Amino acid sequence: MTTGHALLAVGGAFLAAGLIARAGVRIGLPTIPLFMLAGFLFGPNTPGLSLVDSESETGMSMLASLGLVFLLFYLGLEFSLDDLISGGRKLVLAGVGYLVLNIGGGLALGFALGWGTREALVIAGAVGISSSAIVTKLLVEAGRMGNRESRLILGIIVIEDVFLALYLALLQPVLDGADSLGPALLDIAKAFAFLLVLAALARWGGALVSKLLASADDELLTVCFVGLAVLGAAVAEELGVSDAIGAFMVGMVLGGSRVAPRVHKLVLPLRDAFGALFFFIFGMSIDPGAVGTVVLPVLVAVLLTIVLNLAAGAAAARLHSYDRLAGVNIGLTVLTRGEFSLVLAALASTAGLDERIVPFVAGYVLLLAIIGPLAALRSDRLTWLLPARLFPAARATGDRG
Numbered sequence: 574m575t576t577g578h579a580l581l582a583v584g585g586a587f588l589a590a591g592l593i594a595r596a597g598v599r600i601g602l603p604t605i606p607l608f609m610l611a612g613f614l615f616g617p618n619t620p621g622l623s624l625v626d627s628e629s630e631t632g633m634s635m636l637a638s639l640g641l642v643f644l645l646f647y648l649g650l651e652f653s654l655d656d657l658i659s660g661g662r663k664l665v666l667a668g669v670g671y672l673v674l675n676i677g678g679g680l681a682l683g684f685a686l687g688w689g690t691r692e693a694l695v696i697a698g699a700v701g702i703s704s705s706a707i708v709t710k711l712l713v714e715a716g717r718m719g720n721r722e723s724r725l726i727l728g729i730i731v732i733e734d735v736f737l738a739l740y741l742a743l744l745q746p747v748l749d750g751a752d753s754l755g756p757a758l759l760d761i762a763k764a765f766a767f768l769l770v771l772a773a774l775a776r777w778g779g780a781l782v783s784k785l786l787a788s789a790d791d792e793l794l795t796v797c798f799v800g801l802a803v804l805g806a807a808v809a810e811e812l813g814v815s816d817a818i819g820a821f822m823v824g825m826v827l828g829g830s831r832v833a834p835r836v837h838k839l840v841l842p843l844r845d846a847f848g849a850l851f852f853f854i855f856g857m858s859i860d861p862g863a864v865g866t867v868v869l870p871v872l873v874a875v876l877l878t879i880v881l882n883l884a885a886g887a888a889a890a891r892l893h894s895y896d897r898l899a900g901v902n903i904g905l906t907v908l909t910r911g912e913f914s915l916v917l918a919a920l921a922s923t924a925g926l927d928e929r930i931v932p933f934v935a936g937y938v939l940l941l942a943i944i945g946p947l948a949a950l951r952s953d954r955l956t957w958l959l960p961a962r963l964f965p966a967a968r969a970t971g972d973r974g
Contacts, residue, residue: 582633587846589615590853601950603707605911606942608849609935612856619861633854639803640851641919642820643844644912646802648705648734649824650837667725667889668732671907674881676701676736682877686870688927691747695921698740699934700874704911705730707942711906711949722899725889726906734821737913741818742768744917748924763812771805771822783831795839798827817916848912855915855935858922863932871936878941882908887959897964901952904959909945910938 593614594607617623679700683693708730717723742765774782786801788794802823809819827836886904890896918934921927948955 579633583636583850585615586612586633586850586853590849594849601946603710603909603911603942603946604849605704605707605852605915606939608852609856609859609915609939612853613859613861613935614856616857616859618857618859633850636847637851637854638806638816640847640849640854641817641916642802642806642847643840644848644851645806645817645820645916646824647840647844648737648912649821649826650828650833650840651705651734651824663892664725664728665732667885667892668729670888670892671729671882671885672701672733672736674885675878678877678881679874682870682874688929691924692921692927692930694744694747695917695926695930696874696933698744699910699914699917699937700878702733702737702740702910702913703730703907704909704913705734707909707911707945708907711909711946715950717902717906720899720902722890722893722895722902725893725895726903729889729903729907738768738818738821741821745818745920748920748926767809767812768818768822771826774826780830782826782829786827786830786832786836791835791839794832794835798832798836798840799843801827817920852915855919859932859935860928863929864936867929867933867936870933871940874933874937875940875944878910879908879944883958887963891964895964897956897959897961898953900959900964901956902949905945905949905952905955908941908948910941914938 590608590611593611594604597607597610598604613619615622676697680693680697682700683696684690686693686696688696708726712718712723712726786794786797788797802820805823806816806819809822810816827833830836883901883904886902886907887900889903890900893899914934915938918931921930
């Protein structure tokens with residue numbers, strides 16, 4: 574592949590993703606599924622103009638890996654252990670309850686599909702974890718950051734991030750297909766040791782990291798934190814942990830330093846640009862012929878997710894003595910799935926799992942990315958989704974719904 578051909582592929586991918594997303598955002602859709610749609614339309618698996626052929630796709634895989642690194646690095650940077658601690662026991666119960674319902678439901682669905690045990694574990698994660706990026710964006714765009722239930726929603730997202738780190742650490746050795754219990758336990762032990770070292774550094778090493786990266790020059794700071802993020806992802810990969818969790822943990826480490834606010838601002842353009850390319854390339858991997866085979870599982874998964882999210886929202890609202898509208902707000906705001914689901918699908922594809930995983934996750938994410946925001950922004954009209962009798966304390970003080 575010539576340099577000109579490579580540049581044409583990359584430039585075309587960015588432009589196609591940007592223009593399609595720009596059109597979709599005007600009608601209220603989030604960008605992640607639109608980037609995927611662009612890759613699907615202009616990839617090698619669909620007729621018509623193909624911006625990226627199979628040869629170019631191989632050359633762009635490293636850029637997609639960088640997109641994954643920056644996405645998870647940003648999530649780690651956003652993570653706040655202090656917010657989790659300050660939320661208290663009720664927040665932890667609400668978050669754990671959400672995970673039990675959604676991960677449990679996803680695991681049951683995965684086994685019911687009969688695609689395999691490793692596939693079921695991937696489906697459980699893809700179905701069970703909401704999109705931090707889309708949830709946060711929804712709260713801002715809906716003007717609900719000041720609502721009392723919004724702090725609870727953000728707390729649930731934080732708990733999901735903690736679970737995400739643990740789940741990736743446990744899942745990677747399983748996906749690698751260890752032949753016996755001994756090697757599997759060794760891989761898991763290495764993964765947890767890696768997590769513990771970086772978690773300790775994130776908790777108590779803020780001053781050290783601040784001193785290492787201290788610079789008044791934004792250019793030098795950017796070069797340094799990019800190096801740390803990519804290096805952390807590479808080390809994690811070498812230790813048998815996914816590069817995604819390595820980037821996440823490095824983000825956590827920097828999130829506890831004095832340079833965190835500047836890094837947060839500087840990494841946004843990198844996250845957005847390379848993240849768009851990651852989703853674009855994921856969209857290219859979707860085979861239209863395989864989509865028809867997973868339509869029914871996708872519809873079942875979407876319906877299951879809506880029911881479980883509303884149940885989790887109702888439970889969280891009751892626990893905090895909130896009203897019915899707050900319960901619906903919680904359930905519908907955390908409904909969308911995005912970056913983590915796609916990361917799991919990409920890992921499943923790399924590990925050689927059932928080829929139906931990719932179109933299943935893609936269809937599931939696309940459908941919820943449309944339903945979720947539209948429903949969340951109209952939650953005041955959808956309070957009927959939860960029975961009023963579930964909120965006796967709220968009725969006594971006046972139910973907003």
